[in-house]
Amino acid sequence: xxxxxxxxxxxxxxxxxxxxxxxxxxxxxxxxxxxxxxxxxxxxxxxxxxxxxxxxxxxxxxxxxxxxxxxxxxxxxxxxxxxxxxxxxxxxxxxxxxxxxxxxxxxxxxxxxxxxxxxxxxxxxxxxxxxxxxxxxxxxxxxxxxxxxxxxxxxxxxxxxxxxxxxxxxxxxxxxxxxxxxxxxxxxxxxxxxxxxxxxxxxxxxxxxxxxxxxxxxxxxxxxxxxxxxxxxxxxxxxxxxxxxxxxxxxxxxxxxxxxxxxxxxxxxxxxxxxxxxxxxxxxxxxxxxxxxxxxxxxxxxxxxxxxxxxxxxxxxxxxxxxxxxxxxx
Amino acid sequence: xxxxxxxxxxxxxxxxxxxxxxxxxxxxxxxxxxxxxxxxxxxxxxxxxxxxxxxxxxxxxxxxxxxxxxxxxxxxxxxxxxxxxxxxxxxxxxxxxxxxxxxxxxxxxxxxxxxxxxxxxxxxxxxxxxxxxxxxxxxxxxxxxxxxxxxxxxxxxxxxxxxxxxxxxxxxxxxxxxxxxxxxxxxxxxxxxxxxxxxxxxxxxxxxxxxxxxxxxxxxxxxxxxxxxxxxxxxxxxxxxxxxxxxxxxxxxxxxxxxxxxxxxxxxxxxxxxxxxxxxxxxxxxxxxxxxxxxxxxxxxxxxxxxxxxxxxx
Amino acid sequence: xxxxxxxxxxxxxxxxxxxxxxxxxxxxxxxxxxxxxxxxxxxxxxxxxxxxxxxxxxxxxxxxxxxxxxxxxxxxxxxxxxxxxxxxxxxxxxxxxxxxxxxxxxxxxxxxxxxxxxxxxxxxxxxxxxxxxxxxxxxxxxxxxxxxxxxxxxxxxxxxxxxxxxxxxxxxxxxxxxxxxxxxxxxxxxxxxxxxxxxxxxxxxxxxxxxxxxxxxxxxxxxxxxxxxxxxxxxxxxxxxxxxxxxxxxxxxxxxxxxxxxxxxxxxxxx
Numbered sequence: 066x067x068x069x070x071x072x073x074x075x076x077x078x079x080x081x082x083x084x085x086x087x088x089x090x091x092x093x094x095x096x097x098x099x100x101x102x103x104x105x106x107x108x109x110x111x112x113x114x115x116x117x118x119x120x121x122x123x124x125x126x127x128x129x130x131x132x133x134x135x136x137x138x139x140x141x142x143x144x145x146x147x148x149x150x151x152x153x154x155x156x157x158x159x160x161x162x163x164x165x166x167x168x169x170x171x172x173x174x175x176x177x178x179x180x181x182x183x184x185x186x187x188x189x190x191x192x193x194x195x196x197x198x199x200x201x202x203x204x205x206x207x208x209x210x211x212x213x214x215x216x217x218x219x220x221x222x223x224x225x226x227x228x229x230x231x232x233x234x235x236x237x238x239x240x241x242x243x244x245x246x247x248x249x250x251x252x253x254x255x256x257x258x259x260x261x262x263x264x265x266x267x268x269x270x271x272x273x274x275x276x277x278x279x280x281x282x283x284x285x286x287x288x289x290x291x292x293x294x295x296x297x298x299x300x301x302x303x304x305x306x307x308x309x310x311x312x313x314x315x316x317x318x319x320x321x322x323x324x325x326x327x328x329x330x331x332x333x334x335x336x337x338x339x340x341x342x343x344x345x346x347x348x349x350x351x352x353x354x355x356x357x358x359x360x361x362x363x364x365x366x367x368x369x370x371x372x373x374x375x376x377x378x379x380x381x382x383x384x385x386x387x388x389x390x391x392x393x394x395x
Numbered sequence: 396x397x398x399x400x401x402x403x404x405x406x407x408x409x410x411x412x413x414x415x416x417x418x419x420x421x422x423x424x425x426x427x428x429x430x431x432x433x434x435x436x437x438x439x440x441x442x443x444x445x446x447x448x449x450x451x452x453x454x455x456x457x458x459x460x461x462x463x464x465x466x467x468x469x470x471x472x473x474x475x476x477x478x479x480x481x482x483x484x485x486x487x488x489x490x491x492x493x494x495x496x497x498x499x500x501x502x503x504x505x506x507x508x509x510x511x512x513x514x515x516x517x518x519x520x521x522x523x524x525x526x527x528x529x530x531x532x533x534x535x536x537x538x539x540x541x542x543x544x545x546x547x548x549x550x551x552x553x554x555x556x557x558x559x560x561x562x563x564x565x566x567x568x569x570x571x572x573x574x575x576x577x578x579x580x581x582x583x584x585x586x587x588x589x590x591x592x593x594x595x596x597x598x599x600x601x602x603x604x605x606x607x608x609x610x611x612x613x614x615x616x617x618x619x620x621x622x623x624x625x626x627x628x629x630x631x632x633x634x635x636x637x638x639x640x641x642x643x644x645x646x647x648x649x650x651x652x653x654x655x656x657x658x659x660x661x662x663x664x665x666x667x668x669x670x671x672x673x674x675x676x677x678x679x680x681x682x683x684x685x686x687x688x689x690x691x692x693x694x695x696x697x698x699x700x701x702x703x704x705x706x707x708x709x
Numbered sequence: 710x711x712x713x714x715x716x717x718x719x720x721x722x723x724x725x726x727x728x729x730x731x732x733x734x735x736x737x738x739x740x741x742x743x744x745x746x747x748x749x750x751x752x753x754x755x756x757x758x759x760x761x762x763x764x765x766x767x768x769x770x771x772x773x774x775x776x777x778x779x780x781x782x783x784x785x786x787x788x789x790x791x792x793x794x795x796x797x798x799x800x801x802x803x804x805x806x807x808x809x810x811x812x813x814x815x816x817x818x819x820x821x822x823x824x825x826x827x828x829x830x831x832x833x834x835x836x837x838x839x840x841x842x843x844x845x846x847x848x849x850x851x852x853x854x855x856x857x858x859x860x861x862x863x864x865x866x867x868x869x870x871x872x873x874x875x876x877x878x879x880x881x882x883x884x885x886x887x888x889x890x891x892x893x894x895x896x897x898x899x900x901x902x903x904x905x906x907x908x909x910x911x912x913x914x915x916x917x918x919x920x921x922x923x924x925x926x927x928x929x930x931x932x933x934x935x936x937x938x939x940x941x942x943x944x945x946x947x948x949x950x951x952x953x954x955x956x957x958x959x960x961x962x963x964x965x966x967x968x969x970x971x972x973x974x975x976x977x978x979x980x
Contacts, residue, residue: 296491
């Protein structure tokens with residue numbers, strides 16, 4: 066393998082990520098400083114009347130809110146460079162800590178949904194592609210297009226109504242049973258609370274990878290090399306195994322890695338519907354209650370997450386595809 | 396000299412018609428007849444070149460014989476292989492076993508599969524790896540070629556690999572579809588040599604090409620294709636002098652259009668398959684056309700050891 | 710009936726449905742969504758096909774009005790997004806390599822943040838409300854269309870008639886407005902229609918989360934977020950019908966866009 070070329074590629078990608086993250090910090094900081102929401106009020110909550118002007122001043126002083134925006138940005142920016150994302154106003158804890166904890170909860174949810182939707186979507190796409198033009202294909206296509214038009218939170222509400230309210234199989238919300246101490250919560254408890262939101266995300270996540278795989282397989286089956294494979298007497302499952310799977314699996318894996326953005330979006334909604342205490346819920350709360358450090362931290366963190374997904378997709382392509390691996394152009 | 400057992404054709408195509416259902420502008424559908432009442436036959440040990448301009452439906456003939464036409468194609472007529480009329484099911488079982496295709500370029504190889512593996516899938520019975528290595532050695536492909544991916548092959552290697560797939564299969568009929576486009580003189584010579592070998596070993600070879608000069612260098616007989624049908628089948632030796640031995644006016648015109656024979660262009664152009672003329676398909680461009688030619692399609696006739704589709708031929 | 714005719718009919722049906730909903734939303738009066746405690750919490754019936762809520766408001770009328778509001782936001786946001794996409798796509802394709810690289814960097818920037826997180830940020834910056842939603846959607850949805858337009862312009866640039874105009878010394882602006890824009894209009898319109906479904910879904914999502922339209926607006930996101938409070942009471946119709954209607958509308962826009970694309974360019978859209 067061309068190690069130097071790969072190193073160069075990686076370096077270029079990381080450099081691009083750095084510039085994007087810097088630009089994103091500037092942009093986000095500028096956006097939040099435009100907000101008409103009074104950060105002091107956001108911090109205090111509804112009891113604004115009980116806060117005296119002196120207390121107000123003290124709060125502003127403590128958070129550095131009375132400095133000009135540019136100064137605040139440099140303070141924040143240099144702290145971020147040192148790995149300090151500030152302190153969350155809502156949780157009164159370091160933002161990095163909050164994000165780390167919430168992300169772990171979301172990660173369980175997202176990885177379950179990601180794996181399940183990937184496998185199911187790929188299978189559906191393969192079936193539709195192999196049976197191109199039949200009723201099975203048409204049904205799968207219809208199903209995927211309908212899913213793509215389905216509001217994620219509505220699907221969550223439906224599942225909640227059916228499985229939690231009517232059938233009573235699952236809890237109505239919260240990541241862990243109410244009234245239990247953190248130490249008493251078992252893995253089983255967590256999984257139990259994870260199923261419905263994960264199911265919501267999985268059902269929706271199927272559409273993208275299934276439609277993509279289907280189209281790719283249809284293209285592959287219409288390709289010259291499959292025509293020639295047929296002319297050599299290959300057919301059916303053997304043909305699919307040898308040429309179809311090989312040529313559609315890679316795009317499917319990469320598209321799954323490149324879909325981290327949609328995954329996060331879905332997670333925000335699912336967590337809100339199921340009151341699941343993950344990163345998405347924290348983002349919504351931070352936005353609604355004006356927790357600027359946390360909101361900024363989450364924006365940067367999710368952008369990093371999406372970027373890592375895209376980078377993984379690129380790297381997998383380079384490592385697996387012989388045309389990239391052996392350097393077609395190099 | 397053909398032996399007694401070889402006088403039966405390995406492939407006999409009769410009255411083959413292939414049409415497609417297509418959308419035109421607006422909401423109308425139409426049926427395009429791309430190949431109409433085409434007849435050719437190939438004997439073991441000979442090379443039959445099917446020569447015609449681009450877009451005359453030559454490749455579709457290959458796909459029709461192999462049963463690989465797309466779903467919206469409708470076919471009629473008969474394809475007889477080794478004395479047996481082919482059904483789609485038989486075509487499926489003969490593909491790659493008795494009938495092999497040599498495609499035109501490396502794009503016909505799976506980009507993600509090593510070359511050796513792809514050639515081995517064409518082997519029918521026996522030790523696939525051993526047979527593949529023998530054939531690669533015969534075509535002077537280095538032993539490590541089998542480990543390469545298609546994009547790593549040079550043009551010459553790719554051509555030899557593609558020919559290998561036909562050789563390892565042990566097929567009795569080989570169909571080569573435009574195997575020499577854009578090749579230089581030496582490469583053409585080399586490729587044609589491979590086909591001659593395949594034929595000399597007793598196979599029937601159908602060489603589909605748009606280039607009559609290439610065809611004449613190696614073929615025993617030439618089938619001339621025009622607007623979806625064969626207007627003439629002639630012996631390669633008929634192409635001589637001013638073309639007096641040729642039977643059809645189109646074939647004669649083709650012959651005279653070659654640089655060394657006067658470079659006379661044929662006026663007009665080949666009709667599109669949605670606008671075929673009435674009567675003889677060549678009649679609008681034909682120098683010897685009479686009113687009779689426009690009234691009905693001429694039938695195939697045997698004339699001087701070849702076949703022709705022209706009422707004036709003698 | 711062939712596929713083209715089917716396409717045409719489904720296009721017409723989708724367009725009819727959408728205009729029907731908009732017309733209903735504009736024509737229906739407010740009397741059926743005023744508080745009527747006598748008719749509250751009614752399950753679906755002939756008089757109230759979608760049932761009523763805890764204030765006795767007819768859910769059908771609320772849904773239709775909500776859809777109209779959502780479509781209004783969708784049109785505005787999608788149009789703004791299309792304008793951004795057109796500008797940046799054309800700039801990238803005509804002004805040379807540096808600008809092209811800058812735009813592609815910008816596209817990466819906007820694709821890098823999950824849409825919903827970006828929407829929360831922008832909504833927060835603008836203090837919520839309608840303008841936050843519209844600005845948010847406009848700013849997050851342009852990248853894919855910008856790429857399409859860039860590719861299209863690149864292709865047009867190498868076309869003969871453009872080459873000739875350039876040789877004749879016509880300015881870049883002249884070429885862009887006389888030669889390129891007319892060719893881009895179908896693409897642009899289809900891209901605009903296809904942006905709709907995303908715009909509406911995101912509008913509903915962000916309103917559902919509490920960032921979008923104010924609670925007194927009958928937007929679908931608001932209706933669904935309210936319904937969450939009544940989930941355990943068994944009033945399933947509060948969430949079921951509004952969500953389903955939203956799905957149907959989004960799907961109708963999708964069908965419309967896809968069909969238009971197919972009719973405009975049968976070769977590229979041929980399965």
